[in-house]
Amino acid sequence: MTKKMKLYDFPKAPNPRRVKIFAHEKDIELELINCDMGKREHKTPEFLTKNPSGKIPVLELENGECISESVAICRYLELIKPEPNLFGKDAYEIAYIESRNRHIELELWTQIGTSWVNGPIVGSLGIFDQIPDAKAASDKNVRAYYQRLDQEFGLNNFVAGERFTIADITLVSAIDFASEMVDLKPNEDLKNLHRWHEDVSSRPSMQIEG
Amino acid sequence: MTKKMKLYDFPKAPNPRRVKIFAHEKDIELELINCDMGKREHKTPEFLTKNPSGKIPVLELENGECISESVAICRYLELIKPEPNLFGKDAYEIAYIESRNRHIELELWTQIGTSWVNGPIVGSLGIFDQIPDAKAASDKNVRAYYQRLDQEFGLNNFVAGERFTIADITLVSAIDFASEMVDLKPNEDLKNLHRWHEDVSSRPSMQIEG
Numbered sequence: 565m566t567k568k569m570k571l572y573d574f575p576k577a578p579n580p581r582r583v584k585i586f587a588h589e590k591d592i593e594l595e596l597i598n599c600d601m602g603k604r605e606h607k608t609p610e611f612l613t614k615n616p617s618g619k620i621p622v623l624e625l626e627n628g629e630c631i632s633e634s635v636a637i638c639r640y641l642e643l644i645k646p647e648p649n650l651f652g653k654d655a656y657e658i659a660y661i662e663s664r665n666r667h668i669e670l671e672l673w674t675q676i677g678t679s680w681v682n683g684p685i686v687g688s689l690g691i692f693d694q695i696p697d698a699k700a701a702s703d704k705n706v707r708a709y710y711q712r713l714d715q716e717f718g719l720n721n722f723v724a725g726e727r728f729t730i731a732d733i734t735l736v737s738a739i740d741f742a743s744e745m746v747d748l749k750p751n752e753d754l755k756n757l758h759r760w761h762e763d764v765s766s767r768p769s770m771q772i773e774g
Numbered sequence: 775m776t777k778k779m780k781l782y783d784f785p786k787a788p789n790p791r792r793v794k795i796f797a798h799e800k801d802i803e804l805e806l807i808n809c810d811m812g813k814r815e816h817k818t819p820e821f822l823t824k825n826p827s828g829k830i831p832v833l834e835l836e837n838g839e840c841i842s843e844s845v846a847i848c849r850y851l852e853l854i855k856p857e858p859n860l861f862g863k864d865a866y867e868i869a870y871i872e873s874r875n876r877h878i879e880l881e882l883w884t885q886i887g888t889s890w891v892n893g894p895i896v897g898s899l900g901i902f903d904q905i906p907d908a909k910a911a912s913d914k915n916v917r918a919y920y921q922r923l924d925q926e927f928g929l930n931n932f933v934a935g936e937r938f939t940i941a942d943i944t945l946v947s948a949i950d951f952a953s954e955m956v957d958l959k960p961n962e963d964l965k966n967l968h969r970w971h972e973d974v975s976s977r978p979s980m981q982i983e984g
Contacts, residue, residue, distance in 0.1 A: 616877075616922070616926070617877050617881060625866070629866060631866070631869045631870060631873055632873045632877075633872065633873040633876045633877070633880075635872065635876065636869045636870070636872035636873040636876060637869065639868065639869055639872060640865050640866065640868070640869035643865035643868060643869070644865050655850050655853035655854050656835070656839060656841070656850065658849065658850070658853060659841045659846045659847065659849055659850035659853070660841060660846070662843065662845065662846040662849060663841055663842045663843040663846040666843040666845065666846060667826075667827050667842075667843070670843075671827060674884060693907075693911065695905065695907045695908055695911065697903070697905045697907070697908070698905055698907070698908045701903065701905065712826070716826070
């Protein structure tokens with residue numbers, strides 16, 4: 565029996581989902597280990613030896629070495645199994661896809677995160693002090709970014725040009741989380757954005773649970 | 775005369791500085807183009823064709839193609855000139871260095887950014903509504919992260935283990951910006967962090983201006 569790589573995961577957590585979609589696209593099977601965030605299992609001393617940041621996902625290799633951060637994990641999977649290519653083929657394309665992935669992460673995902681930690685679900689846990697002004701600002705930034713994306717999808721079929729890449733996985737996970745968990749679903753009139761979302765969501769890799 | 779790649783830059787801006795340090799480490803010469811952020815030159819329609827996010831740095835290649843995002847630009851430079859290696863040599867090391875770089879970016883740099891946009895310098899420009907509660911929270915997060923770094927530098931000489939990598943460039947630019955522009959200099963009692971900072975700051979690449 566071949567030993568599989570383990571992915572520390574939790575249902576509905578968007579960052580482990582990114583890795584699960586990516587692995588499915590690559591046809592790489594991972595053993596999913598439930599890390600119960602409700603029980604704060606991602607903050608135990610044992611888990612912190614796997615990732616000092618106390619976050620999931622974490623990929624544990626066959627030799628016990630661990631990699632944290634969803635994009636770093638996906639890049640590892642790309643390097644050990646290059647096809648189908650999702651990070652770019654030459655220096656320019658690799659850099660361009662990374663820049664587009666970072667735009668989504670640093671300009672949209674961070675704002676969704678601010679709305680999430682200052683929203684009702686996290687608020688009800690009583691772990692963080694809520695800052696309503698911060699949520700109002702980040703909600704507005706998310707809405708403005710959706711407008712920008714809608715314009716961009718009028719020009720390109722995917723986030724980084726004309727083919728599906730890791731940047732699309734980053735965006736679909738952001739929008740689904742924002743829609744389901746933060747009440748920031750894109751408005752119906754953003755036709756290009758919805759066209760892209762429907763298109764990408766029909767892929768087999770998107771049908772996996774959580 | 776060989777045409778050089780152009781870097782859109784502005785003095786004291788920390789993200790262009792990351793690329794300038796990286797290029798110096800690689801012994802790659804770039805033509806610096808001043809993009810005056812005071813005059814909002816990074817938001818002009820012409821500049822937005824180079825980077826739709828309206829941010830610097832941007833690397834313009836010899837053929838006119840542009841790459842935005844400092845880490846994407848640095849990865850491009852690594853791919854066209856692999857030595858000295860700053861991103862990792864095998865799949866595991868590449869992923870590990872990326873994870874460490876992301877820890878610094880997503881957990882420290884984002885918090886410094888929140889303190890900066892809600893601090894007195896940006897406040898005096900009157901562009902953004904200030905959220906003092908957000909600054910109080912991010913200041914606290916930055917201080918807590920410095921403590922974590924101090925512990926980590928008790929175990930490792932560099933951010934990603936035992937050699938200098940892009941993750942050290944990310945951290946030194948964060949700490950210098952926080953110290954000079956946001957009043958978040960690390961406390962003197964963080965001996966390991968200061969030892970690392972002195973060590974890294976003595977490199978020739980760190981002597982470049984701005």
